[in-house]
Amino acid sequence: MEYIKIRGARQHNLKNVDLDIPKGKLVVLTGVSGSGKSSLAFDTVYAEGQRRYVESLSSYARQFLGIMEKPDVDSIEGLSPAISIDQKTTSHNPRSTVGTVTEIYDYMRLLFARLGHPHCPICGREISHQTLDQIVDQAMNLIEKTVKTDKKAWYLMLSPIVQERKGEFSQLFENxxxxxxxxxxxxxxxxxxSEDLVLIKTNKHTIEAVIDKIAVSxxxxxxxxxxxxxRLADSIQQALNLSEGLVLFAQVLDKEFTIPTYPKKFNDHLFSERFACP
Known part of the structure; x- marks a missing residue:
């Protein structure tokens, strides 16, 4: 159900209110003082959610919680378990959140860490850490598909060392x-x-070491x-070791197949042992 459907709410100063509240959304109730905001949110929706939760407990547990009265409302459908935070300052810590105030933060963190499936925030694909064999198989598939469609394939094996960081990195080049x-x-x-590489110190730079060049017809x-x-396994392992878990398999898109010394067009494929979108 997409909505919490409230029918005939008459709690306190509510006048037989019918309302559909969207679920999974951030909903704000506004109005002048005495318009019934708290009566709807706390005394109707939350009170009914809490009452239903208590009713689902065992008779042994209910004896410690007491009997909760049903709000003055005809019906409420689509109601999920409810959490309420009183309209008062419960903590002077500016870093407090709903999770910490209600003491569910640690439980939610454990739930997502153990049972959750991480997804890429950009493309939405599920991500996971990849083993060396899995990366090699995917690299082989890329080469075979490229050869099948273009009759040729040229890839660079790159190890990402610096990603969007400021600096000259002269010592890195020497190393x-x-x-x-x-x-x-x-x-x-x-x-x-072998060039005298001079980077602008105040600009952000991305630097990858060229590990291997692979040309296949x-x-x-x-x-x-x-x-x-x-060969792929050796190169990928070397790239992973150098970048601590990352490797870029870059398809060269330059039209010439004579392996230009300085290609300019790439289609990068990122692989990771550290949870990154492939």
């Missing part, structure tokens, strides 16, 4: 060079680490697939 890396992608553009035979999967 990458000392580890044997030759290229990085900075804000969407490929650069050689056909995927035929199990020996080739097995060799490609092993």
């Amino acid at each position: 990458l060079k000392s580890k044997g890396y030759r290229q990085v992608r900075i804000d969407g553009y490929i650069h050689d680490l 056909s995927v035929r035979g199990e020996p080739f697939k097995s060799e490609l999967k092993n």
Whole structure:
């Protein structure tokens, strides 16, 4: 049921009110003093919700709660269990919320953490942590689909190291060079680490290390697939280790298949061991 349907509410100064309140929405009751706001919210809706909850308890539990009178209303349909916060200052802590004041915050946090299924706030897809084998299989599927449609596939294996952070990162570039890396992608553009890379300190930058370049014109035979999967597994593991759980599998969209040294157009696919939308 999408609404709480109230019919014939006459509690206190309510005059036989009929009202449909949408469920799952934030509803505000406004009006001048004495118009019946509290009579409707607290003395009718909440009182009936509490009364029904008490009636659902065992007779042993009800003896400690007493008998609650039914509000002066003909009927209320679609009513869920109700929680009420008195119209007074119950805490002087400015960080108090409805959850902490009603003492359900810890229970809700436990409920969502143990039983909830996280979803991406942008696309709405359910997300989960991925294992190395799962990432390798998805990368293989991407390559095979690309080869099937475009007769060719070129991908870069990238390790996201810096994401939207300010700085020059000169020490980071030196560390990458000392580890044997030759290229990085900075804000969407490929650069050689042998260059004198100077970034604007006050701007936010995104930096990914180029781990591997994969060019495929056909995927035929199990020996080739097995060799490609092993290569992908090594590159993905290296990327995950460098970025602490993230890897970007970037499809190069430049029209030339001769593997341009500095591609400019990409279609990125993010994979993660740390819960990220794929």
